Amino acid sequence: MTTPNLVYERPEAFTDAPTHYCPGCTHGVAHRLVAEVLDEMKVTDRTIGVAPVGCAVFAYNYFDTDFVEAPHGRAPAMATGIKRVLPDRVVFTYQGDGDLASIGMGEIVHAAARGENLTVIFINNANYGMTGGQMAPTTLPGMKTTSSPNGRDVETQGYPIKVSEMLSTLDGVGYCVRRSLHDPKNIRLAKKAIRMAFETQVRGLGFSMVELLSTCPTNWGMTPVNSLKFVEEHMIPAYPLGDYKVSDAIKQIKI
Amino acid sequence: MAVKGWIEVSDTYCKGCEICISACPQAVIELNMAQLTPKGYHPAHTFKDGCTGCAICAVVCPDAAITVYREITKVNTPVTA
16 A cells, blocks of 8 residues: 655645746755745744845745845845844845855844844845846956956955854844755755754844855856856855854853 | 655746756656746756656755655554563
């Protein structure tokens, strides 16, 4: 006797809308992990997301939660207001590297320094995806983009910004880690990190951020499978994975 | 006997990115070139037996297009004494 058994299905925190992302873009994986975590914690009905400007600008179409669209880079500022007015809600921002590490650098640093009790999902794909693959603060040295056609020259264009390392020095930060989305093992570790980030917020233990190394197959000019290899071979050496700050109270959390 | 599983790929969501094909440990997934989704992609499908229902394809799928099932084989109660 055998009976069929469901192993995996689309998370309930997702709407029925198909995403607008390019085929193979790991934005979809990051969305799915957030939706799975919201399902597991059963907080979907009291979650408010803040969408950025960038590829994830339409995130409000895909999550079955309340959502606000912030001006470019201002998601942490907007989330601060929401969380302070409605402290019982779970508030998260979902930001790309152009949004968070470039125009929104001031907002993210000060939200972290104030120790705002919110969760930031930071997608690092080393370029500005939506506008056509221009150089971002996180672009690797020597990496070719549409606005650095000869490769990023660190003499004139500076070095990549390592956001997790930088924010982990601030006292207001409770949980700050970097994960990657390039293979099943790392995707599972990323999900665990996102869960911990949300647990940090629910328990009021300070600012939490998960940086996710992501792909941009279209603008990198690679197939989705090759772009996953690029993350493994080039991005991880430049952006080492790891826990940059996990406060003692958060280490005690058992999930 | 090996565990038996199967997957259902949604035509609405699958974009034929091939990430599940390279991730499948049993190598039983390929693009279905005889079919087009409403968006114009060739969707993934299993082309031979061997799926164990491990759900790794669903873990790597960027569009949450894959639903995974696994048959539960009733385990014989261990003989005691």
